[in-house]
Amino acid sequence: MSSVQFKTKEETKQIMSSRAHVSMRHFLLFAYSLPCFALFSCVGLSLLKDFEKSTRTHCNVFNFLPSISASIGDCEPQRYIWRLCFALDSVPRYAIAFLQLRRLLNRHHIALQEIYPLVQITNSAIHILELTFLLLLTYISSNEIKWIHECSFIGFMICSLVHMLLTVLIDYFWPRTINYRVNDQEKLTRGKRLKWFLVNIMSFFISLYFYFRHNDYCEPNIYSMYCLFEYFVVLTNIAYHAVVMDEWDQNAGQIQFFY
Known part of the structure; x- marks a missing residue:
């Protein structure tokens, strides 16, 4: 007759409090590489298997690139790849926004501490709205509503442009305490943010130029130029937010997931 062994309370608690460790750098890499994978895979699949459908416009002129909306709204499996990637990416991006706000609120070398938290919370709220609008874009295509x-x-x-602009302005112009000197790491990260913000806003306005030119004149390949700069807008937005990988201490530790 076999005997049944009962575990002690300490052993049971130890099993129930098992945890999984994920390094901060791997967590950030996952969050910012996933949307890049979604973009390249969806556009690539559209070019390979749905070229005519995804590049067709209202005036039926030749184009060599599909828009993101056409790739993820009209074509399968691109639609499901895009939505799955952003479903997996949404929680990490919201978590990063919260962790970044908490880190910024703990900066003790910042002057004007009476209004600084309010400004950072407002900027973070704009970033949260940016992520929320992105989810709406992902799950409600132009063909649906x-x-x-x-x-x-x-x-x-x-929200994207306002958040980037406010962050750059705070980085460069918010006063520090008299005894604080900007270190090389901070100079590097704020320089990267400024660079990606400028490239992003230039790409956006160039894409608008090609979009309205296409609607007005219906020239061949002009819509493809709009699509190209639309890709640049997305990629530079990701690159801007990924600067946090340089800003956070790479030895910051691990994120613990309990199960």
Whole structure:
């Protein structure tokens, strides 16, 4: 007759409090590489298997690149790849936004501490709105509810540009305490942010130029130029936010997930 062994309370608690460790750098790499994978895979698949469908426009002129909306809204499996990637990416991006806000609020060398938390919380709220509009863009295509898709795109671009601009302005112009000197790491990260912000806003306005030129004149390949700079807008937005990988201490430790 076999005997049943009962575990002690300490052993049971130890099993129930098992945890998984993920390094901060791997967590950040996952969060910022996933949307890049979604973009390249969806556009690549559209070019390979849905070229005519994804590059077709209202005036039926030749184009060599598909828009992101056409790739993820009209074509399969691109639609599901895009939505799955952003479903997996949404929680890490919200978590990063929260962790970054908490880190910024703990900067003790910042002057004007009476209003600094309010400014940073407002900027973080704008970033949260940016991520939320991006989710709406992801899950509501222009073929489903066009006005929501368009409003989400406008909201995403406004919040993205405002958040980037406010962050750059705080980095460069917010006063520090007299005894604090900007170190080389801070100079490097704020320089990268400024670079990606400038490239992003230039790409956005160039894409608008090609978009309206296409609608006005319906020239061949002009819509493809709009699509190309649309890709640049997305990639430079990711690159801007990924600067946090340089800003955070690479030895910051690990994120613990309990199960």
